[in-house]
Amino acid sequence: MSSRESILNAIRGIEKEEKPLPELPLFGISEDVETGFRKSIEGNKGYIVSEQEFLNWLSEASFPKVYSASSSYASISTLSLPEDPHDLEDLNLAILEGQFGVAENGAIWLDDQQLPHRAIPFITEHLVIILKKENLIPTLHQAYDRIGLDYSGFGLFVAGPSKTADIEQSLVIGAHGAKSLRVVLC
Amino acid sequence: MNQPTPHIGLFIPCYVDQFYPRVGISTLELLEKFGCRVSYPLGQTCCGQPMANAGYERDTEGTARHFIELFKDFDYIVAPSGSCVLHVKEHFPKLPDLEKEHQDIHDKIFELTEFLTDILKVDNLKGKFPHKVGYHASCHGQRGLRLASSSEMNSTPFNKAKSLLENLEGLEWMTLSRTDECCGFGGTFSVTEEALSLRMGRDRLDDHENHEVEILTGGDMSCIMHLQGIASREGRKVKFMHLAEILNQAIQ
Amino acid sequence: MSHPQAATEFLKDQAKAKWHDETLWFVRDKRDRISKTIPEWEELRNLASQIKENVLSKLDVYLEEFERNAQKNGIQVHWAKDAEEHNQIVFSILQKQKCTAIVKSKSILTEECHLNPYLEKNGIEVVDTDLGERIVQFLNQPPSHIVLPAIHLKKGEIAELFHEKLHTEKGNEDPTYLTHAARLHLREKFLKAKVAITGVNFAVVETGEFVVCTNEGNADMGVHLADVHIACMGIEKIIPRRKDLGVFLRLLARSATGQPVTNYNSHFRSPSPGKEIHLILVDNGRTAQLAREKFRNSLKCIRCGACMNTCPIYRRSGGYSYGSTVPGPIGSILSPGLDMKKHSTLPFASTLCGSCSDVCPVKINIHEQLYEWRQEITKTHGELGKGLSMKLANGIFKSPLAYKISGNLMRTALKTLPKSLIYHPINSWGKGRNLPETPKESFKDWYLKNRK
Numbered sequence: 001m002s003s004r005e006s007i008l009n010a011i012r013g014i015e016k017e018e019k020p021l022p023e024l025p026l027f028g029i030s031e032d033v034e035t036g037f038r039k040s041i042e043g044n045k046g047y048i049v050s051e052q053e054f055l056n057w058l059s060e061a062s063f064p065k066v067y068s069a070s071s072s073y074a075s076i077s078t079l080s081l082p083e084d085p086h087d088l089e090d091l092n093l094a095i096l097e098g099q100f101g102v103a104e105n106g107a108i109w110l111d112d113q114q115l116p117h118r119a120i121p122f123i124t125e126h127l128v129i130i131l132k133k134e135n136l137i138p139t140l141h142q143a144y145d146r147i148g149l150d151y152s153g154f155g156l157f158v159a160g161p162s163k164t165a166d167i168e169q170s171l172v173i174g175a176h177g178a179k180s181l182r183v184v185l186c
Numbered sequence: 187m188n189q190p191t192p193h194i195g196l197f198i199p200c201y202v203d204q205f206y207p208r209v210g211i212s213t214l215e216l217l218e219k220f221g222c223r224v225s226y227p228l229g230q231t232c233c234g235q236p237m238a239n240a241g242y243e244r245d246t247e248g249t250a251r252h253f254i255e256l257f258k259d260f261d262y263i264v265a266p267s268g269s270c271v272l273h274v275k276e277h278f279p280k281l282p283d284l285e286k287e288h289q290d291i292h293d294k295i296f297e298l299t300e301f302l303t304d305i306l307k308v309d310n311l312k313g314k315f316p317h318k319v320g321y322h323a324s325c326h327g328q329r330g331l332r333l334a335s336s337s338e339m340n341s342t343p344f345n346k347a348k349s350l351l352e353n354l355e356g357l358e359w360m361t362l363s364r365t366d367e368c369c370g371f372g373g374t375f376s377v378t379e380e381a382l383s384l385r386m387g388r389d390r391l392d393d394h395e396n397h398e399v400e401i402l403t404g405g406d407m408s409c410i411m412h413l414q415g416i417a418s419r420e421g422r423k424v425k426f427m428h429l430a431e432i433l434n435q436a437i438q
Numbered sequence: 439m440s441h442p443q444a445a446t447e448f449l450k451d452q453a454k455a456k457w458h459d460e461t462l463w464f465v466r467d468k469r470d471r472i473s474k475t476i477p478e479w480e481e482l483r484n485l486a487s488q489i490k491e492n493v494l495s496k497l498d499v500y501l502e503e504f505e506r507n508a509q510k511n512g513i514q515v516h517w518a519k520d521a522e523e524h525n526q527i528v529f530s531i532l533q534k535q536k537c538t539a540i541v542k543s544k545s546i547l548t549e550e551c552h553l554n555p556y557l558e559k560n561g562i563e564v565v566d567t568d569l570g571e572r573i574v575q576f577l578n579q580p581p582s583h584i585v586l587p588a589i590h591l592k593k594g595e596i597a598e599l600f601h602e603k604l605h606t607e608k609g610n611e612d613p614t615y616l617t618h619a620a621r622l623h624l625r626e627k628f629l630k631a632k633v634a635i636t637g638v639n640f641a642v643v644e645t646g647e648f649v650v651c652t653n654e655g656n657a658d659m660g661v662h663l664a665d666v667h668i669a670c671m672g673i674e675k676i677i678p679r680r681k682d683l684g685v686f687l688r689l690l691a692r693s694a695t696g697q698p699v700t701n702y703n704s705h706f707r708s709p710s711p712g713k714e715i716h717l718i719l720v721d722n723g724r725t726a727q728l729a730r731e732k733f734r735n736s737l738k739c740i741r742c743g744a745c746m747n748t749c750p751i752y753r754r755s756g757g758y759s760y761g762s763t764v765p766g767p768i769g770s771i772l773s774p775g776l777d778m779k780k781h782s783t784l785p786f787a788s789t790l791c792g793s794c795s796d797v798c799p800v801k802i803n804i805h806e807q808l809y810e811w812r813q814e815i816t817k818t819h820g821e822l823g824k825g826l827s828m829k830l831a832n833g834i835f836k837s838p839l840a841y842k843i844s845g846n847l848m849r850t851a852l853k854t855l856p857k858s859l860i861y862h863p864i865n866s867w868g869k870g871r872n873l874p875e876t877p878k879e880s881f882k883d884w885y886l887k888n889r890k
Contacts, residue, residue: 007501156703167573177654325791340477377866378442379445381445382755
């Protein structure tokens with residue numbers, strides 16, 4: 001007998017009564033979504049910036065390698081998308097569009113449509129996500145309600161810059177992934 | 187129309203009977219002050235908790251049977267111990283011939299403070315106790331019997347002991363840093379895990395001392411025996427009283 | 439080493455033990471505060487618990503449906519009855535890829551299966567990429583906590599280790615500096631790896647996808663750069679619906695570290711074009727635990743580690759004192775199911791205070807299961823002496839007369855015996871504690887005089 005069959009048979013052989021699957025209410029939050037989202041991103045050590053602030057920062061930083069998957073900022077790209085994501089190893093900045101943002105925790109949803117390479121939001125040194133205010137929702141319940149059963153090979157909730165607290169619980173930003181996250185809320 | 191006064195069976199845990207008779211006396215006198223008709227069934231012994239918690243619940247049939255027979259005819263059973271009450275409710279072994287009697291006892295046995303607040307509906311006690319008091323929440327009372335909201339949960343805060351004590355004139359309720367952490371007694375744990383047990387006890391005592399507690403109180407003498415044992419060995423200043431003793435003294 | 443021995447050792451370094459307790463309490467306190475900002479917190483716990491109970495009640499049906507959907511997505515599904523088969527499956531995939539070096543993100547399951555030593559024995563270089571895991575890997579230690587693997591180490595120790603392994607400046611203990619050194623070191627590994635291994639937090643039946651949560655982004659760095667992604671999961675990680683993720687992701691990070699959500703929550707449904715995803719479904723004792731009705735719902739665990747942070751024993755004895763892959767309260771109810779003899783002291787390493795059950799996001803009645811394991815263990819592994827003395831005690835308590843005599847004897851004995859005997863070192867109670875003063879009469883004596 002294959003392991004598959006032996007595992008399944010072992011489970012089938014256990015006498016148990018089927019328990020009901022609960023219906024899930026859509027909980028909300030008490031504050032407005034923009035205030036909530038702003039607090040969450042800042043709590044996660046990211047920044048909420050206006051378009052102007054973003055452009056000012058960009059010109060000050062003058063990154064050598066920038067890639068924008070957002071058509072609105074295509075002109076900022078300094079490189080075209082390589083075939084192999086390894087070639088993005090020294091990417092300084094990636095600009096991506098977020099589908100929607102979750103106020104309770106700052107999570108922003110992206111899937112394969114926004115990610116020409118799945119590695120981009122991780123391998124880049126700095127990450128900027130463009131998000132429309134109208135696409136802010138209260139909690140993860142509304143988020144999954146919105147995603148529904150839509151198909152994408154990969155989907156990501158990203159909520160801040162890469163971080164770790166593995167050394168004596170001291171928070172350090174920039175463990176493996178992006179060292180900073182800016183959300184341009186427009 | 188005269189309702190007969192309910193008859194209360196007083197359950198005094200074995201170690202209280204032997205080592206802390208004053209706690210038993212205070213409990214009895216306190217209940218009598220509230221007009222209760224209380225009897226102490228003389229044949230009572232230990233409830234079996236030490237054996238059951240050590241993994242020998244199956245050997246406690248005799249003690250459980252004895253307890254049920256002795257207490258089954260009372261209207262209520264009251265004990266100055268959350269831990270022993272919890273044991274009687276939850277950890278008696280299955281006794282098929284006494285299932286109904288055990289269920290009845292489950293529903294009519296109360297730890298002292300919950301009996302006062304929930305059954306006698308005592309509120310706004312008149313009395314005087316001008317001391318800084320620290321409350322040690324025994325885990326079995328706290329999380330087992332839900333005598334107070336637990337710090338882990340998101341529920342409306344309440345504390346039955348506090349609701350009784352806070353109205354006493356002059357009493358200062360000292361809030362601790364860790365309001366309901368275990369003291370490390372844990373029955374046989376106190377000897378099988380001696381090093382941990384001591385460390386936990388010392389940490390609790392430090393918390394009370396750091397908050398200038400004069401009198402450490404609680405609903406379970408087992409925790410207090412452990413804490414007092416450490417405090418007395420280490421020459422700490424804090425004093426110890428069971429809740430029943432404070433209440434009985436305060437409302438003389 | 440038994441738990442009491444290990445705990446005694448741990449407590450010898452008093453300053454470090456205190457620091458360990460306070461550091462984990464700080465995490466628990468963060469969790470308390472954030473959970474209280476969610477008015478529906480207790481309802482979420484109920485829902486999570488109910489969803490998991492549903493899963494465990496029809497796990498066979500769900501596993502088959504999940505497999506079908508995952509396969510439709512192009513995921514290759516494997517089944518492993520135990521640790522050995524799991525390790526062999528991983529190795530055979532590596533052989534097929536001619537791969538000799540892999541990166542791996544945090545997976546308690548692979549720890550449970552002892553995958554690293556198995557692969558290393560077979561000539562594979564394994565690099566754990568979670569910072570905490572890399573630290574303990576350098577030291578040849580297992581994680582001491584399932585969420586905070588290096589929580590038992592002080593930064594000075596890590597600085598010394600990194601100086602030796604990564605050539606950081608001697609004596610530089612700055613966590614930011616040390617983390618960035620690890621970033622550079624691991625980035626090199628990420629760029630080279632052809633195969634990346636991850637654990638799985640949740641696998642969704644209706645979509646055939648699985649979710650991996652990290653804060654560092656190390657799981658994603660590995661898998662998106664590698665050609666092959668191997669994901670290893672225990673069969674209990676199944677959840678029925680995608681929207682159930684809303685409940686679990688709201689609870690997981692808040693319970694684990696007090697943050698509102700993990701930083702990266704990656705949903706893997708299909709491999710990128712030209713790449714492969716392999717998913718290994720592992721039993722390794724889970725079906726046996728499922729068959730134990732009293733302990734079944736220990737399988738609801740989502741590995742948040744909150745019970746460790748809240749446990750007054752864990753905080754003061756450290757993860758290694760448990761000698762099991764999953765330490766702390768949840769480990770103490772899981773491990774005896776895998777090897778009762780080896781883990782026989784674990785269910786006794788508790789005061790049954792119940793904090794673990796109140797903190798658990800899926801409402802596992804952990805302390806009640808600790809109590810139940812005690813009843814099981816004493817049946818087969820009870821030390822004779824303990825059993826005997828308990829029977830004796832029960833004999834005494836059953837008979838009022840015998841109780842009275844023994845009580846009087848006890849009080850008399852305490853009064854008359856020399857202190858040196860009561861506080862003899864073999865008497866564990868008396869080592870650090872005085873006994874209560876013995877009153878002249880028992881309550882019963884008083885009652886007979888005053889109320890009868």
